[in-house]
Amino acid sequence: MSALLDSLAAGFQGDAARRAELDGLLEDGLPPPRAEAWKYTSLRQLERRSFGVAKAVAVDPALLAAIPAPRLVFVNGCFDAALSDLSALPAGLDLRPLSQLLQGDDPRALAFLERRYLRVDEPFARLNAALAREGAVIRVNAGAMIEAPLHLVQVGAADAAAGDVAWHLRHFVELREGARLTIVEHELASGDHAHLGNALLHAHVAHDAQLTQARIQTAAPRATLFARTDVVLAQSAGYDRTDLELGAALTRHELNVRLEGDGANWRADGVLLADGRRHVDTRLGIEHAALDTTSNFVWRGLASRRGHAVFHGGILIHQGADGTDADLSNKNLLLANTAEIDTQPTLEIHADDVKAVHGATVGQLDPTALFYLRSRGLPEAQARTLLTGAFCREVVTRIDAAPVRALCETALDGALERVTT
Known part of the structure; x- marks a missing residue:
């Protein structure tokens, strides 16, 4: 034991x-x-x-x-x-x-x-x-x-x-x-x-x-x-x-x-922040088991220093779940060569009349965008902070309730400041 x-x-x-x-x-x-x-x-x-x-x-x-x-x-x-x-x-x-x-x-x-x-x-x-x-x-x-x-x-x-x-x-x-x-x-x-x-x-x-x-x-x-x-x-x-x-x-x-x-719908968005030596693991299990159901997901991952972010997005569309519309996007930023990100979107379809899109990317900050900001007089650290924040805030902007959005913005801004400074 x-x-x-x-x-x-x-x-x-x-x-x-x-x-x-x-x-x-x-x-x-x-x-x-x-x-x-x-x-x-x-x-x-x-x-x-x-x-x-x-x-x-x-x-x-x-x-x-x-x-x-x-x-x-x-x-x-x-x-x-x-x-x-x-x-x-x-x-x-x-x-x-x-x-x-x-x-x-x-x-x-x-x-x-x-x-x-x-x-x-x-x-x-x-x-x-x-x-x-x-x-x-x-x-x-x-x-x-x-x-x-x-x-x-x-x-x-x-x-x-x-x-x-x-x-x-x-x-x-x-x-x-x-x-x-x-x-x-x-x-x-x-x-x-x-x-x-x-x-x-x-x-x-x-x-x-x-x-x-x-x-x-x-x-x-x-x-x-x-x-x-x-x-x-x-x-x-x-x-x-x-x-x-x-x-x-x-x-x-x-x-x-x-x-x-029938007609059920689910939207789920998130930010995974793995800095220092933090390990962050999120697993989505999505089951479409009825007619005309929809699901939509926007997840963003950040890994810096020796952080490790893990994301699994599994979509299962059952037989008879015709009319399903499923869309999953997982994009990730590696902010250091010592960090690690593992992402695994999966899709299993047992129905005919469905629309399903899933994808994942892992990359680094766009050097062209970084050069543009620096050419406008921004220090490199501030430019990186702006680009990283923009990458994550798409998740928060999708929150409809203003009080909830404000709480999330405050928490996210504090965490990003910790990571990018």
């Missing part, structure tokens, strides 16, 4: 089903380096580390000054009622910490916890299914139009007494027919630490509902983060998403969406 799994299993609390989930993972172990889904992201060093059980830690409220209500805050995976602000939840929106529901007696409220994971290549989803006891449970009534964004905040906080700790968050989002909701996920750092965060989010978007989501990841430079998002879209449902991967030492996000209803 690895030191990692051994230390995480020591904190087990749960029923027989969860115990079986954990025992299965302990028997299988972590994926080997030759596993296809993990060949660009080695777990060898992580496997040798140990983590304690996370406990509540005090955090300076000023850290959240720019994040408005309503917000639900977790510190090292523990719900923080003092930092959260749910006093003005709009009608039609029900939001509760998972820990409160676990204390209740209505099993229907927690049916999503019954989902199990069996594949060897999804170890952190299996860990989450076995160990998660906190998260956000969000439900929006049919026809409810929730205008103000809902903020889910995860703060990784240094804890000298506990050392390196791990937490597992399980979120559930349900939008009923015709509902509208915007969620902004924030990953923040309070002090220097090397904790492990593991989050799993399920979302069900009903007929004609619209979910908009942004994830701004600015975790501590030595942190490790694993995230998985599984979304199912019903008939005419919509899902718009933006991801900014700007922090942590090792981060991996598996984003899986199944367009299950």
Whole structure:
């Protein structure tokens, strides 16, 4: 057994089903380096580390000054009622910490916890299914139009007494027919630490509902983060998403969406920023399983110094999914010869009447554009900053909601300044 799994299993609390989930993972172990889904992201060093059980830690409220209500805050995976602000939840929106529901007696409220994971290549989803006891449970009534964004905040906080700790968050989002909701996920750092965060989010978007989501990841430079998002879209449902991967030492996000209803649509954009020795891995799993569904993706990757960015965009068009329109673009900039970028777009089609485009590029800053800016009197560093910023900001400009766009612009500008100076 690895030191990692051994230390995480020591904190087990749960029923027989969860115990079986954990025992299965302990028997299988972590994926080997030759596993296809993990060949660009080695777990060898992580496997040798140990983590304690996370406990509540005090955090300076000023850290959240720019994040408005309503917000639900977790510190090292523990719900923080003092930092959260749910006093003005709009009608039609029900939001509760998972820990409160676990204390209740209505099993229907927690049916999503019954989902199990069996594949060897999804170890952190299996860990989450076995160990998660906190998260956000969000439900929006049919026809409810929730205008103000809902903020889910995860703060990784240094804890000298506990050392390196791990937490597992399980979120559930349900939008009923015709509902509208915007969620902004924030990953923040309070002090220097090397904790492990593991989050799993399920979302069900009903007929004609619209979910908009942004994830701004600015975790501590030595942190490790694993995230998985599984979304199912019903008939005419919509899902718009933006991801900014700007922090942590090792981060991996598996984003899986199944367009299950006719006319469903999904737009997902993101920026992967791998500077220093950071390793950033994002995997998209797109399933078109109904008529006349659409998906559109614009992802940008940057790698500098000894950073490593990994992107996998897999599109699967099922038999009978006629009328599918899928478009995936992944462009990447190498800012140093010592950096690395691996990109892997894949397309599998089992239907006839479809339109599908996917492509990926890896290159460097355009020397002609760089020369033009320098000929106009700009120093080389400033010229590089302008070109790099323009390359990434296409993602942010596609965000419709002005408050969300402003938060993303601020986070992205700060990260780009760090990389280009």
